Amino acid sequence: MRKLKILITLSIIVFAFMGCNSCHQKTVVREKKIKIGIITPLTGDVATWGAMQKRATDLALEEINDSNITVIYEDDKADPSTGVSAMNKLINIDKVNMIVGSPASNVTLAIAPILNEKKVPLLSSGSTATKVGDAGPYIFRIMPSDEIQSLITVDWAIALGKKRVSVVYVQNAWGEGLKEAFLRDFPKKGGQIQEVYGVAPNSIDFKTILQKIKENTTDAIYAPLYPKEAGILVKQIKELGIESQVFGADVYDTPEFITAGGSASNGILYTTFGQYTGTEFEDFSRKYKERYGIEVENYAVYCYDAFKIAVEAINKSTHLDGENIRKSILQIKDYKGATGISNFDGNNNASGKTFDKKTIKEGKSVIIE
């Protein structure tokens, strides 16, 4: 009986070791699996941007064709609190190695402190707000900051002789960043700021502000607003017989703005992420059209590159922990992608890129120069 007991005990110990052994093997296998989380507005006010991000990322994933890479999409509705829960799910439950996403700067700024603390790198595919540049060591972005975007608009307005400008901006990190940069730089170049109005997202009635703008002689209106509000604004500008030139910003570069603004969107001038026209871009744009039957959107190109850079950084990283992946991103030199060459500068912005000037002619967006 005693012998039997010893035998049982021994066999349990042996099995336990075997079990442990096999579970250890499993974790080794699991470590090779790479998980990338995508945070993007799949629903909500700027859902069109989320749709672009998903199309571009799916295409990039198909191209890379590596069964060890898993992509997990989470919706942020371009809303900071939704973004924070999406991120918590990604880092605590899915345990992603890295996050690519959100075009909404307010979401990126909301999740940045937690990501820095948990040491999970984030490569933003579209948050241009100035503050994102100082959001911490683990926050990267693949485009230049809004400081540059605003400066281009300042110079552009001065060059067109629009010396008296009123500003109507959306009250979030992106809108406020652009407004502040504009208010700081425009007077330096000899311009004069007339009226400044912040509007809440989802506003539909701009008639009273426009009336005030009309009473103060205004050559131009700088309006960093989301496409939905911007569309209504340009309509009401036209309806009220105001002839000031409207300057917009990067989010105007969506079909939604043209739909919302109707024929009033013609002649609007705006800046948006620079478009690169090398072979990498041509290649991607052809594949995109074959796969989805639509012309590639400007933002989709940035999502595609952001995802591919993320994969490359993880693959080149010695270990799959945040610190090493971060180092690996910083070591990327002259990554040639569909948006041109990417390097990361001191503020983790992709350097060397800029913004294009665009306008809308007969319902189509056209690059100027």
Place this chain on the structure above:
Amino acid sequence: MQLLLNEILSFFSFLLIGFSFSLIYHSTRFFHIAHAIIITSGAYFVFFFTNKFSIPFPVSVTLSILATAIIGVACEILVYRQMRKRNVPALAYLIASIGLYVVLQNCISLFFGDDTKIINTAEVTVGHQVFDAYITTIQIITIVVSIALFVAVNLFLHYTATGKSIRAVASNPELCNIYGISSNKIILIAFGIGSALAATAGILSAMDTNMTPTFGFNLLLYGVVAMIIGGVGSTRGLVAGALLIASAQHLAAYYIDTKWMDAVTYIILILFLIWKPLGFSGKRLKKVEV
């Protein structure tokens, strides 16, 4: 002058929505939050009919108003009436109504997508000049239609048998049942008319300022505030309430800042709730209403 015109436009929009909401609130005594989606769906039906079936615009507007009225009535028959049968507490209606709003709003998002849609494809042109202000054709239509509907429905409520029954049910449903007026049937009619009015308001608003699946909610909120300020159940109070917030909003935007438009609205609401909780009309609320 432009300021005055802007105020008038907001006033009519608040009035029509507040009126359609109070019609339902009146006879059922609970906040029908899903009314917001009734406003939205009116506009989306027009979009659906004109774009999918290329039905001419006036016909599809009529069809949409009918379809939306049917949805409103369906809410009542399928949800609220069942709840009344089970005699659930008043709070349950509010929660059911919020649930209904979320479900229906997501249905619209699923079918049509979340991006802006337009039902008014006409070229954007400079409005008609009235003195030194500008007004577009759609805005003129909004004013005319609002006045016409407001007057017509009020006449209906005061001078027809059905209208009188609606008011009777509003004041005492149990007594009406004793007198042989079916309160269920009357509530159904109130839902039908209220929803049709809301659909009209939604379509007019969407023609002026585009639409997204959530646009009805903000519109409804102002309508409800106008109703509370005006005093529940008083038509004249509603007119005064709508006028007060429309003016307050635009004056705040003009003289202070646009950031204050919403704040001013709710400050007025709070002031009224503290000092004049019964609104302009000052009618005392019955226990069942609270």
